[in-house]
Amino acid sequence: MTLRREAAAVAALYAMICLIWGTTWLVIKIGLDGVPPFLAAGLRFALSSAALFTIIAARGVKLRMNRDGLIAVLSCGLLSFTLSYACVYWAEQYVSTGLVAIIYCTMPLVTALLSRFWTRLSTRIISTSVSVASALTSAQLSARSMTFSRARACTGCSVG
Numbered sequence: 001m002t003l004r005r006e007a008a009a010v011a012a013l014y015a016m017i018c019l020i021w022g023t024t025w026l027v028i029k030i031g032l033d034g035v036p037p038f039l040a041a042g043l044r045f046a047l048s049s050a051a052l053f054t055i056i057a058a059r060g061v062k063l064r065m066n067r068d069g070l071i072a073v074l075s076c077g078l079l080s081f082t083l084s085y086a087c088v089y090w091a092e093q094y095v096s097t098g099l100v101a102i103i104y105c106t107m108p109l110v111t112a113l114l115s116r117f118w119t120r121l122s123t124r125i126i127s128t129s130v131s132v133a134s135a136l137t138s139a140q141l142s143a144r145s146m147t148f149s150r151a152r153a154c155t156g157c158s159v160g
Contacts, residue, residue: 025097025104028089037089044157045081102140109133 031040058064065073086108091100112130 020113023102025092029092029097030091032092038086042090045085075084102137106133106137109137 028040031044035043084104088100088104090105109130112133
Protein backbone atom coordinates (compact mmCIF):
# COMPACT_ATOMS: atom_id res chain seq x y z
CA MET A 1 0.00 0.00 0.00
CA THR A 2 1.40 3.35 -0.97
CA LEU A 3 1.80 6.15 1.52
CA ARG A 4 -0.95 8.16 -0.17
CA ARG A 5 -3.44 5.26 -0.05
CA GLU A 6 -2.55 4.57 3.57
CA ALA A 7 -3.14 8.22 4.48
CA ALA A 8 -6.49 8.15 2.66
CA ALA A 9 -7.50 4.96 4.50
CA VAL A 10 -6.55 6.48 7.86
CA ALA A 11 -8.49 9.66 7.04
CA ALA A 12 -11.56 7.63 5.99
CA LEU A 13 -11.44 5.53 9.16
CA TYR A 14 -11.04 8.65 11.29
CA ALA A 15 -14.03 10.27 9.56
CA MET A 16 -16.07 7.12 10.15
CA ILE A 17 -15.25 7.08 13.87
CA CYS A 18 -16.09 10.80 14.16
CA LEU A 19 -19.41 10.19 12.42
CA ILE A 20 -20.32 7.19 14.57
CA TRP A 21 -19.19 8.63 17.90
CA GLY A 22 -20.35 12.13 17.07
CA THR A 23 -23.88 11.05 16.26
CA THR A 24 -24.23 8.80 19.31
CA TRP A 25 -25.70 11.60 21.38
CA LEU A 26 -28.23 12.58 18.73
CA VAL A 27 -29.29 8.96 18.20
CA ILE A 28 -29.80 8.58 21.96
CA LYS A 29 -32.02 11.68 21.96
CA ILE A 30 -34.05 10.38 19.01
CA GLY A 31 -34.27 6.91 20.56
CA LEU A 32 -35.81 8.35 23.71
CA ASP A 33 -38.87 9.49 21.76
CA GLY A 34 -41.50 7.17 23.20
CA VAL A 35 -39.10 4.78 24.97
CA PRO A 36 -38.18 5.05 28.66
CA PRO A 37 -34.50 5.93 29.17
CA PHE A 38 -33.38 2.82 31.03
CA LEU A 39 -35.19 0.50 28.61
CA ALA A 40 -33.54 2.29 25.66
CA ALA A 41 -30.09 1.96 27.24
CA GLY A 42 -30.69 -1.67 28.18
CA LEU A 43 -31.82 -2.56 24.65
CA ARG A 44 -28.82 -0.80 23.14
CA PHE A 45 -26.30 -2.67 25.24
CA ALA A 46 -28.14 -6.01 25.05
CA LEU A 47 -28.09 -5.85 21.25
CA SER A 48 -24.44 -4.79 21.09
CA SER A 49 -23.43 -7.49 23.61
CA ALA A 50 -25.27 -10.13 21.60
CA ALA A 51 -23.48 -8.95 18.43
CA LEU A 52 -20.06 -9.03 20.12
CA PHE A 53 -20.60 -12.49 21.63
CA THR A 54 -21.77 -13.76 18.22
CA ILE A 55 -18.54 -12.49 16.64
CA ILE A 56 -16.48 -14.04 19.44
CA ALA A 57 -18.26 -17.40 19.03
CA ALA A 58 -17.88 -17.30 15.24
CA ARG A 59 -14.14 -16.77 15.60
CA GLY A 60 -13.85 -19.59 18.12
CA VAL A 61 -12.35 -17.39 20.82
CA LYS A 62 -12.63 -18.75 24.34
CA LEU A 63 -13.13 -16.23 27.13
CA ARG A 64 -11.18 -17.31 30.19
CA MET A 65 -10.67 -15.08 33.19
CA ASN A 66 -9.37 -15.53 36.66
CA ARG A 67 -11.10 -13.97 39.67
CA ASP A 68 -9.21 -10.66 39.38
CA GLY A 69 -10.01 -10.36 35.68
CA LEU A 70 -13.68 -11.04 36.31
CA ILE A 71 -13.80 -8.40 39.06
CA ALA A 72 -12.08 -5.88 36.75
CA VAL A 73 -14.50 -6.57 33.88
CA LEU A 74 -17.57 -6.39 36.12
CA SER A 75 -16.34 -3.17 37.78
CA CYS A 76 -15.67 -1.57 34.42
CA GLY A 77 -19.07 -2.68 33.12
CA LEU A 78 -20.88 -1.37 36.16
CA LEU A 79 -19.05 1.94 36.54
CA SER A 80 -18.04 2.84 32.99
CA PHE A 81 -21.12 1.66 31.15
CA THR A 82 -24.14 0.90 33.31
CA LEU A 83 -23.92 3.86 35.67
CA SER A 84 -22.60 6.42 33.20
CA TYR A 85 -25.00 5.59 30.37
CA ALA A 86 -27.95 5.40 32.77
CA CYS A 87 -27.12 8.99 33.69
CA VAL A 88 -26.69 9.96 30.02
CA TYR A 89 -30.01 8.48 28.93
CA TRP A 90 -31.79 10.07 31.89
CA ALA A 91 -30.19 13.48 31.29
CA GLU A 92 -30.98 13.49 27.57
CA GLN A 93 -34.65 13.88 28.50
CA TYR A 94 -34.00 17.28 30.07
CA VAL A 95 -30.71 18.67 28.76
CA SER A 96 -29.50 19.43 25.23
CA THR A 97 -27.57 16.71 23.43
CA GLY A 98 -24.45 18.85 23.01
CA LEU A 99 -24.26 19.67 26.69
CA VAL A 100 -24.66 15.99 27.64
CA ALA A 101 -21.81 15.11 25.26
CA ILE A 102 -19.50 17.74 26.75
CA ILE A 103 -20.27 16.71 30.31
CA TYR A 104 -19.85 13.01 29.47
CA CYS A 105 -16.42 13.76 28.08
CA THR A 106 -15.30 14.77 31.56
CA MET A 107 -15.26 11.08 32.53
CA PRO A 108 -11.48 10.89 31.99
CA LEU A 109 -11.12 13.57 34.70
CA VAL A 110 -12.99 11.40 37.18
CA THR A 111 -10.92 8.42 36.09
CA ALA A 112 -7.74 10.40 36.66
CA LEU A 113 -8.88 11.43 40.13
CA LEU A 114 -9.81 7.86 41.04
CA SER A 115 -6.62 6.46 39.55
CA ARG A 116 -4.75 7.73 42.59
CA PHE A 117 -6.39 4.95 44.58
CA TRP A 118 -5.34 2.20 42.14
CA THR A 119 -1.96 3.36 40.88
CA ARG A 120 1.26 4.74 42.28
CA LEU A 121 1.24 7.88 40.13
CA SER A 122 2.32 11.08 41.74
CA THR A 123 -0.44 13.25 43.14
CA ARG A 124 1.25 16.24 41.48
CA ILE A 125 0.94 14.68 37.99
CA ILE A 126 -2.71 13.78 38.52
CA SER A 127 -3.57 17.17 40.04
CA THR A 128 -1.90 19.10 37.22
CA SER A 129 -3.55 16.99 34.51
CA VAL A 130 -6.99 17.27 36.06
CA SER A 131 -6.59 21.02 36.61
CA VAL A 132 -5.67 21.68 32.99
CA ALA A 133 -8.48 19.46 31.67
CA SER A 134 -11.01 21.03 34.05
CA ALA A 135 -10.02 24.53 32.96
CA LEU A 136 -10.44 23.60 29.29
CA THR A 137 -13.82 21.97 29.94
CA SER A 138 -15.00 24.99 31.96
CA ALA A 139 -13.95 27.31 29.14
CA GLN A 140 -15.83 25.18 26.66
CA LEU A 141 -18.98 25.13 28.82
CA SER A 142 -18.73 28.90 29.38
CA ALA A 143 -18.43 29.57 25.66
CA ARG A 144 -21.44 27.33 25.02
CA SER A 145 -23.46 29.12 27.71
CA MET A 146 -22.62 32.53 26.25
CA THR A 147 -23.69 31.35 22.78
CA PHE A 148 -27.04 30.17 24.14
CA SER A 149 -27.54 33.43 26.04
CA ARG A 150 -26.98 35.48 22.88
CA ALA A 151 -29.33 33.25 20.91
CA ARG A 152 -32.04 33.60 23.57
CA ALA A 153 -31.62 37.36 23.63
CA CYS A 154 -31.85 37.62 19.84
CA THR A 155 -34.77 35.24 19.33
CA GLY A 156 -36.62 35.72 22.59
CA CYS A 157 -36.97 31.96 23.06
CA SER A 158 -35.24 29.09 24.79
CA VAL A 159 -32.50 27.37 22.80
CA GLY A 160 -31.07 23.96 23.62
